[in-house]
Amino acid sequence: MNRLKELLKTPLIWCFALFILGYTAWDLVTPDKEKSDMENRYLQQKPTLTLKNLFAKGDNAYNQRYEKYINDQFVLRDDWITLKSRAETALGKIENNGIAYGEDGYLFEKVVSVDEENLQKNIQYVQEFLQMYPQQKTTLCIIPNAYTVLTDKLPAGFENITVNQRDWINRIYQSQWPSNLSALEITDALAEHSDEYIYYRTDHHWTTYGAYFAYRQYIESLGMTPVSWETIQSVKGGTVEDFYGTFYSKAKNADVQPDSITWYDIPCTVEINGEAVDSLHNVEQFSQRDKYAGLMRSNNALTVLYSQVNQNHQEGKTSRVLVVKDSYGNSMIPYLCYHFDEVYAIDLRYLATMSSVMGETDFDELLILYNFANFADDTNIPKLRY
Amino acid sequence: MVFSSILFLFRFFPAAMLIYFLTPKKLKNLAIFLLSLFFYSWGEPKYFPIMIASTLCDYFVSLGIETHRSNKKLCRLLLLISVLFNLGMLGFFKYTGFFLTNLNALLGTSIPLPNITLPIGISFYTFQTMSYTIDVYRGNVKAERNIVDFTAFVTLFPQLIAGPIVRYSDISRELKTRVVSLPQISDGVALFIMGLGKKVLIANNIGSLWTELSESMGFSALSTPLAWMGVAAYTLQIYFDFSGYSLMAIGMGKIMGFEFPQNFDFPYISKSFTEFWRRWHMTLGSWFREYLYFPLGGSRVKLPRLYFNLFVVWFCTGFWHGASWNFVLWGLYFLVFLILEKTFLLPHLQKSRVLSHIYVLFFLMISWSIFAVTDFGQLGILLQRMFGIGVAQSAAGNWIYYLRNYIVTFLIGILFSTPLPWKCYLKIKKYKAAELVILGVILVVSVAYLVDATYNPFLYFRF
Incomplete structure (x- = not known):
């Protein structure tokens, strides 16, 4: 009981843990998508680990492809990107991702x-x-x-x-x-x-x-x-x-x-x-x-x-x-x-x-x-x- | 793997924390070692043996020193082995290309440059293990007998790649017994999120201006105001990048029960370079003081020797930052100001309220341009533009757009370079809900920026 009370005194810990663990779990159970309409391209699929690509260099390396896979398949990817655009506007920026905002x-x-x-x-x-x-x-x-x-x-x-x-x-x-x-x-x-x-x-x-x-x-x-x-x-x-x-x-x-x-x-x-x-x-x-x-x-x-x-x-x-x-x-x-x-x-x-x-x-x-x-x-x- | 990535935040970190907290106390250090090994090998599957070699070397050398304490000569020899081994590795992997290039230029030879990739974090962990052995030799710490504990100390993933440079004496107690306290974990989470925000929301954001000017536009197209804006952007970027990363490391350390030393203490509010270097990358500064400057005799020597000592220290400090002459120049640049301050300037600076800050910031920005631009020709062009030389007529108004675009980011960067937001945070912290909201927003928006950084619309662009 005391432990629980103490835990409630530090809400930051469990909010943070809940967000990170919960989102990770959600991301893990969400099926992968084949392509992105917004980005007009095929998304990286889960790479298979082989001895060859483990020690490969550059984009073909297993770790590179795996990281790309995680990024491409991140749950609500499009919405996160939209949120970034809004944050940029909130920061008074007049452009986003290299595109400037003009009149009309x-x-x-x-x-x-x-x-x-x-x-x-x-x-x-x-x-x-x-x-x-x-x-x-x-x-x-x-x-x-x-x-x-x-x-x-x-x-x-x-x-x-x-x-x-x-x-x-x-x-x-x-x-x-x-x-x-x-x-x-x-x-x-x-x-x-x-x-x-x-x-x-x-x-x-x-x-x-x-x-x-x-x-x-x-x-x-x-x-x-x-x-x-x-x-x-x-x-x-x-x-x-x-x-x-x-x-x-x-x-x-x-x-x-x-x-x-x-x-x-x-x-x-x-x-x-x-x-x-x-x-x-x-x-x-x-x-x-x-x-x-x-x-x-x-x-x-x-x-x-x-x-x-x-x-x-x-x-x-x-x-x-x-x-x-x-x-x-x-x-x-x-x-x-x-x-x-x-x-x-x-x-x-x-x-x-x-x-x-x-x-x-x-x-x-x-x-x-x-x-x-x-x-x-x-x-x-x-x-x-x- | 970098901390500021989706892969780290939503794969490695949660998995590592689960494993770490579920592991029984006795095996926690082993868990740290294995997790760190995975973390390190992710980016460099080939190079972890080098790290292990450095660790084992210092483990056995220190044990040897401890058991043969009475045999001074043997102790010295052992210490020499450790120093030569660590510096030798650092020298080979980091500086071979540099030395051969210069040798070729000097002698007109054409010795082919070997293709050596720099193992991640080698500058940090060699310094760490070396300082441990020196501490054992000096009798400041007892040699670690448990090899698992020792490797856990060296490989401890939060600080492995980019510091802070944690010395064995800093965490030797925690390696044996760590008490997990909820307030400490909570503080750790807060620092971790703040560090992430500093890195992703401020450093990356303002850094994009520097990247655009230096890579897309090129220095020769800059107008004078834009050149200064670019260097100011880099000045803020490097501080928030580095200190943010250190803060994330410190935060993760706290979560796991370690107290790492502070690495940055609002360096940009300094009134002198003497003060700046007590506030900037503090663990590196104290490392050089403790293990290079003092052994050379420190400041309790005759004047010419003092200058020599300072020269060595600042040459090495610069050179440690990168295998290129501009870093050496950057280190020696500070030497000049530190000597000026030592001889007469310091009391005047401390009295002044405004001029001292202008002095520090002006010469600091110049130092960062030396740091940022490896090519001396390009550096020359940048400095010329900063002082109004050779500005093209067509460049005249090109700062307007960028100022309009980046003004808020600049103001935020400047504000967060002062202790004011931190003081506000300490006051607000009492109200748990407010703390939650602030840190929650920082975390969520940081994730949005991290996802966007990988945004790569294939648009048949322009086609």
Whole structure:
């Protein structure tokens, strides 16, 4: 009895013990999950102990994998991460996990440095590619990140700590390019519409509306007449609400304003990696978490759109454009159906060899369309030359 | 395994405590040894034999000294074996690469550098076992005959990896008989949680600014205010990181019935560097005083010899922190101020109320930049930016965003560098509910930060 009384006098001990032991027990009996929606990845499963991995080094070592397993499978993991986001806000922080909070619900990624060496290499790979196909008329278009364009929405002083992408894009454009390349500047065209919904608030991508202005710029540079926004709006399509993008996944801010994705089913038939699919966009994906991946059915090695609305069609000729792109391109590429019979889109991350496409088909135009940060960091661009 | 991890808090710690408290008294030290062995081997399955070797060496050497007390020469020889063995191990594992690099640079040779991984905690446990043997040699403590008790002392996992440097004399009594008292356990829990909070909520939080500036942005892009903010962030980070970790160790020691020595006593409120080094990493300072400075003759010697003694002590103190010249420079940097203070400055500093604090903090921040930046070229750039040299025009306003983002964290760090919150806690402690709420919030939020640190959304980022 006395022991018990004494124990009650020190509630800290049993509260602490109860929390640690109880939570550990709960964690132990909770079944493991296979994947995390929030993190968009597979979670570490319980590793098996072998003599080999016990003494291994690095990520494959048993202890490393076991620790990752414990962390990945921790009960209420997502909620703990949300609590941390709230704690950061309580501490007056204006960012979380590298994502800064701007005006009107806009989130921005803090890009404070450029991998100059990798960027230089990527420029060189493109140069080498152009020299391999000297007859191929090519356009290079670098898409700036949202913070470069939406300057009114930035937190105070944000432009002073982040990389000046206008300067960097100019530097890329002013490199020594072979004569078959022309550079397409779109930052100003986007900036003119900076008070409109051209980038998502909670995601790093531009909207299909933002992509329209790049499309317009590109088509004009080719000497054709782009279709009006009203024309595109008249196409059947839809708007998906409650899109919580990648920036939100990182920041998990309390005052999040979810985005909406507006998509247009530009009339065309679609082939992905040689197989016909029945629609341009993957509408089912719009009910999943990663909604952006619905556009143009996400990233595939080779997508071909056979246009049904080419306004520049010439009898007896099949005009073709090839776009080498990252996921930003998925918002813009369908518009090209208005000016080409066939629109090819290549994602170098999934494509084995570029020459397999270049060798088989003649293209009137080639467009290299990358977001700046992707172009600087990407390690698949060397594949252009294979 | 670090204390500030989910794996430790929700696997090792609860399991270890259950095992420890359920083990009968007689076997508790054996339980400590086995648990510590597991704890240590988790990160370094290969290197625990080295720790055991160091332990056994000092166990047998000390027994030898004790049984051959009358044979002075043999005792000396035995002591020499222990010192050479411990320093030899430390030298081999920690400093081989450093010496070879310098030798190569000096002679223009290209002796290949062996790939030696530093065994965790070797700087701490070699000092511990060595001091034990010296104490036995001096007759200050009796040699430990029970090998289980002795290995439990060396491997005792709360203090094994990052101190405090617990001497055998500190806990020799508790190794034999420990009374488990509930108030002591309760205090231990409180200290453990506070230590966790210091490490996770303050050190990691403010440290992210330093990491971002030094790793992502680079020193050359800093403006002068931002350079100082970065160094201030590091100054707070290293204190809360280290003292928080020590506090967790002290707390766990208490839970298990050990009283470890205090390691930090609000060093940043010091009015002189003499005072600072009595408040900073106290167990290391007293170790060097006891086992290096005093044997060299201490301060009761002629002036040139005193300077020599101080030089040796501060060279070693710096070098102990890392096998790189910047740590040596860092140690000798303090030597300069300590000599200045010894010769004339100290009385003036003690009289002054404001200037002395400015003096300490200003030169301390510079010392931490020397400590933090191993590469002298980079250090030069950082110091230039701190004093307004070479600041790029585009860098001018880059402190605004960071100040806005980190101001509250800075204020919290500064506040908790003073004894004020601790004094408040001692007053509040009487109200058990209030104590529970405060510590509960610290614990829960710390766990949230630890989980978030492993948050790794794979977002097809940007793709």
